[in-house]
Amino acid sequence: MVQLVRLNFEQRSDFDRWQDYVHARPDTHCADLAEWRLLYKQLYGFEDHSFLALERDRVVGALSLYHIRSPFMGRMLLSCPFFGYGGLYWDSDAARDALLEQAR
Numbered sequence: 065m066v067q068l069v070r071l072n073f074e075q076r077s078d079f080d081r082w083q084d085y086v087h088a089r090p091d092t093h094c095a096d097l098a099e100w101r102l103l104y105k106q107l108y109g110f111e112d113h114s115f116l117a118l119e120r121d122r123v124v125g126a127l128s129l130y131h132i133r134s135p136f137m138g139r140m141l142l143s144c145p146f147f148g149y150g151g152l153y154w155d156s157d158a159a160r161d162a163l164l165e166q167a168r
Contacts, residue, residue, distance in 0.1 A: 066124065066162040071114045073101045081116060085123045085153075095147035096128065104130060104145065113141070115166055117159035125159030127152050127167060141167070 071078040079098045086092045104110040110130045117125030128151045129141045143151025152167075154160035 065119070066156075066158045067118045068115045068162055068166055069118060071112075071116060073098050073105075073112065073114070081123065082114065082126065085116065085126055089153060092153065093144075093147065093150045095144050095150045096126075096153075101128070108132075108145075110145065115163060117154065117162055119156070119159070124156050125152075125154035125163050127163040129167060 071082060073079045073082070082098045086096045086098070101112045101114060105112060110132055113129040113131060115127045116123050117127075128143055130143075130145055131139070131141055132145060133139050152160075152163060154163060
């Protein structure tokens with residue numbers, strides 16, 4: 065059974081848990097690092113919606129979404145602002161499905 069946990073990157077434990085998962089994967093991008101979440105919040109006020117998928121307390125997936133408000137483009141959720149890659153990773157179909165459902 066997959067459990068989703070919303071992260072707060074200002075909490076060191078959430079920051080480290082995300083970093084550990086991102087660094088362990090060969091297919092992540094520098095834009096996936098936790099530091100970007102804090103920077104985007106401080107510089108642009110982007111609201112972060114990042115989730116980890118857990119199976120028995122082991123991280124099996126990650127989803128990063130930013131809620132962006134623009135006077136020109138309205139409101140939107142983006143997985144990776146200013147970069148063309150990143151935001152969704154999974155180790156199992158169940159984790160992928162749970163993360164995609166959360167994004168919907």
